[in-house]
Amino acid sequence: MSCNPQSLLWQRRNKQEVLRYQSARLHRYLRDVVVPFSAYYRELFHRHGLRADSIRSVEDLEQIPFTCKADLVNTPEHPQRSREYVLIPDQQTLARRPSTLWRALTRGSARVRAELEREYRPIFMTSTTGRSADPIPFLYTNHDLDVLAEAGRRVMQICDARSDFRLMNLFPFAPHLAFWLTHYASTAYGVFTLGTGGGKVLGTDGNLRLMQKIKPDVLIGMPTFLYHLLQCAVEEGLRFDGLKRLVLGGEKAAEGIRRKLRNLAAKLGSPNVDVVATYGFTEAKMAWAECPFPVDESPSGYHLYPDLGIMEVVDPKTGIVVPEGEPGELVFTPLEARGSVALRYRTGDIIEGGLVYHACPHCGRTLPRLVGKISRTSEIKSMQLDKIKGTLVDFNQLEHVLDDAPNIGGWQLEIRKFNDDPMELDELILHVHGLHGVSEERVARELNNRFLERTEIRPNRIVFHGIEELRRMLGVGTLLKEQKVVDRRPKGLGGEAPPAPAQAPQAPEVQISAPATSTASSSAAPDELEEQP
Numbered sequence: 001m002s003c004n005p006q007s008l009l010w011q012r013r014n015k016q017e018v019l020r021y022q023s024a025r026l027h028r029y030l031r032d033v034v035v036p037f038s039a040y041y042r043e044l045f046h047r048h049g050l051r052a053d054s055i056r057s058v059e060d061l062e063q064i065p066f067t068c069k070a071d072l073v074n075t076p077e078h079p080q081r082s083r084e085y086v087l088i089p090d091q092q093t094l095a096r097r098p099s100t101l102w103r104a105l106t107r108g109s110a111r112v113r114a115e116l117e118r119e120y121r122p123i124f125m126t127s128t129t130g131r132s133a134d135p136i137p138f139l140y141t142n143h144d145l146d147v148l149a150e151a152g153r154r155v156m157q158i159c160d161a162r163s164d165f166r167l168m169n170l171f172p173f174a175p176h177l178a179f180w181l182t183h184y185a186s187t188a189y190g191v192f193t194l195g196t197g198g199g200k201v202l203g204t205d206g207n208l209r210l211m212q213k214i215k216p217d218v219l220i221g222m223p224t225f226l227y228h229l230l231q232c233a234v235e236e237g238l239r240f241d242g243l244k245r246l247v248l249g250g251e252k253a254a255e256g257i258r259r260k261l262r263n264l265a266a267k268l269g270s271p272n273v274d275v276v277a278t279y280g281f282t283e284a285k286m287a288w289a290e291c292p293f294p295v296d297e298s299p300s301g302y303h304l305y306p307d308l309g310i311m312e313v314v315d316p317k318t319g320i321v322v323p324e325g326e327p328g329e330l331v332f333t334p335l336e337a338r339g340s341v342a343l344r345y346r347t348g349d350i351i352e353g354g355l356v357y358h359a360c361p362h363c364g365r366t367l368p369r370l371v372g373k374i375s376r377t378s379e380i381k382s383m384q385l386d387k388i389k390g391t392l393v394d395f396n397q398l399e400h401v402l403d404d405a406p407n408i409g410g411w412q413l414e415i416r417k418f419n420d421d422p423m424e425l426d427e428l429i430l431h432v433h434g435l436h437g438v439s440e441e442r443v444a445r446e447l448n449n450r451f452l453e454r455t456e457i458r459p460n461r462i463v464f465h466g467i468e469e470l471r472r473m474l475g476v477g478t479l480l481k482e483q484k485v486v487d488r489r490p491k492g493l494g495g496e497a498p499p500a501p502a503q504a505p506q507a508p509e510v511q512i513s514a515p516a517t518s519t520a521s522s523s524a525a526p527d528e529l530e531e532q533p
């Protein structure tokens with residue numbers, strides 16, 4: 001892999017050095033890898049009159065049109081859309097390159113063939129978990145798995161994991177980034193990790209039994225599942241006094257859920273546990289982490305790897321890059337990806353505190369960081385709450401209100417049509433499980449007040465459920481994304497389509513043959529040597 005794990009770049013460089021490195025790397029990546037070998041971007045560049053040589057700095061990125069989720073989905077007109085994003089090297093182009101020729105001369109053509117296979121042949125995939133859209137497959141080559149392992153190793157480093165820690169990977173066992181990133185991260189970091197597959201494979205009891213045997217220092221999983229597991233452990237009177245970190249991923253982590261997790265860990269005998277969150281997405285093929293921070297302070301954000309990708313923050317309406325530290329939508333461009341590649345991928349995720357470059361107040365690393373809450377534009381839904389006009393309701397905000405509410409455990413928001421009549425108004429039903437033996441009347445009153453204080457709407461009804469019933473409704477431990485917001489309106493009225501079954505795409509055939517060494521010219525400068533830091 002050409003990214004050097006020992007490279008100082010990813011840990012300690014100032015903003016100018018980072019941008020200079022990224023600019024040079026971006027230019028070479030587009031020129032040598034993406035534009036020659038990606039059917040989609042070759043056509044897109046051609047259509048927009050762009051050449052790889054016209055993109056020479058991070059600022060120049062703005063010339064490249066965004067790629068959105070909708071661009072990646074297969075449609076009847078483009079049934080093979082997702083395959084157009086897969087890099088398929090042209091053997092003649094590769095064979096003519098001075099770098100290939102140089103390598104063939106110095107290392108032998110069989111070795112070069114094997115290296116190019118490693119770099120370009122897809123051998124692995126993960127896919128998106130979207131409930132409302134077809135899952136989008138993202139293919140990995142061996143080179144991508146090296147990058148995934150390196151990104152994972154850095155997550156461990158940022159989270160301050162020690163090699164004598166014992167980890168439990170509680171993400172659902174599925175072709176999704178979270179489980180596999182954790183798997184490769186622990187292998188690369190060299191730390192004992194047991195992947196249980198979450199609740200679906202072993203059930204809550206199975207997970208708790210293994211926890212008693214393993215006595216983990218670190219639990220990694222989705223916040224709702226960790227909450228459920230620790231809650232069950234408390235109910236059963238179990239004791240886990242060695243917990244040092246709870247690492248959250250796969251969904252948003254509100255401050256309230258962190259506090260609840262810390263409280264549960266304290267009841268289990270681990271009062272000093274650090275709760276840190278990660279952020280990642282399928283299209284990036286990596287995730288980023290927070291470093292541990294004092295309980296009475298705020299997290300310092302997700303630490304990025306500037307040598308592996310470029311994160312832009314743009315105004316979601318105009319698409320223009322916003323100044324440092326300003327809120328906006330996250331847009332990602334990889335610098336090392338092979339297999340499936342999306343440039344300037346619009347995540348639909350809004351970062352409240354933007355992208356910053358100054359040294360982290362907690363760990364001191366001078367890495368670019370994404371600061372503040374992340375919310376999803378897809379979770380802003382239009383609701384018909386009165387006869388006059390539709391209201392935009394930000395469910396991100398409602399989630400924070402509910403996760404922060406002290407006297408409830410789990411919750412679910414349900415949107416439906418009044419009396420299930422498609423012509424009627426929408427109604428919002430809040431399902432909750434009360435905690436601490438507080439009366440339902442009081443919990444309902446508190447929740448209504450919280451809604452009124454922080455949002456402009458309030459639930460039409462609050463329904464109380466037993467903990468088991470609510471867990472079943474949420475799909476805790478069984479679904480890949482817990483159903484915290486359920487839209488039961490008929491389709492076409494804002495309701496969601498039912499989940500589509502995951503389709504495994506066929507890995508594209510990548511033909512790589514050895515370059516013709518007889519035409520090699522040793523005077524040509526091998527451009528790969530320029531890459532070495």
Ligand SMILES: [Zn+2]
Pocket residue numbers: 290291300303360361362363364365
């Ligand atoms: Zn830090």
